Amino acid sequence: MGIVILIIVLVVVVGLGVWLVASYNGLVKVKNRVESAWAQIEVQLNRRHDLIPNLVATVKGYAAHEGETLEKVISARNRAVAAETPGEQAQAEKEVSGALANVFALSEAYPDLKANQSFLALQSELTSSEDRVAYARQYYNDTVNTYNTKIASFPTVFMARAAGFGEREYFQAEGDARGPVSVEF
Template sequence: MDTGLVTTLIVVGVVVVVLVVVGIAVWATSRSLVALKGRVDQAWSEIETQFHRRAELVPTIVDTVRGYATHENGLFETVTQARAETLTAGDAAAASEAEGHMQKALKRVFSIAEGYPQLQSSQAFLQLQSELVATEDKIQSARRYYNGSVRELNTKIRVFPGSAVARNRGYREAPFFETAEPAAIAEPPRVQF
């Protein structure tokens, strides 16, 4: 056999092996990006579910407190507006801002409630408060899971070969669910009766 032909076959073989390895790496990276994006979307869905659960509780809490603190209409309007803002937030950036407003409003509602002993002893109010605290804890948990998923996706997008595959497939870094005022969401609104 001719040495030139052997050399050509070796070069072709090496090129084919390299192309196969590159193809497998691109395929694996692409699948990984799809999985990570799916995890981010699923985590965001959980946050939205908890927002809706809280949104169902808030009007009942507001109505209960309003029965005792009738002169606080401005606060109740603020809570209603924050609730609507949270429900219409389409992405993590808008939800982050809305969440800060909601937390401030709820803390004010519970601060006002402290001044009404009859309200503090109302079994219905205590049950609503307990449900709200449980929901806030679930929101915080979902937020941590979402941000962890976003961190993994964003890291994959920034590091080669993920960066090349992401660029070619149109993947973008996902925003974290943060707030301009971290103290507002540092802990759920809690009032001890």
């Protein structure tokens, strides 16, 4: 009888050990996916941010007296580059999008700018970047959802708390940041 109890205890301890290792490794795997997804957003945002100075330089040649609009673009870009959290990044990118919309609206007032090949190429590249950012943001938010669900699910929640796995923030517009961008001159 004593040996049977010992075998049962040993099986339970080994089973618990296997569960602990599998749970921890699963948490690490999904945490790394979240970090990789965030890195992809940063890659796409950096690509977008790198195009902005070229766009501003192109527009300056045609719309020199629109300096305030161009300064807003650069200022918004600088805030976006300095953002650290997904929430800060989302708010800063909303400002960048609004400022870029104003620059693109300038092309309507300047037919020569609208026909400029450099401007058209940059506009196309920025549109492409927007699509890539949207895809990367969707993937990131899906991955964060998987991670947050996993760390809150029973019984993994105990391992997550003990190992210090905390909830991650989604990359989304908040409050009045949702909705159409207004264009002003």
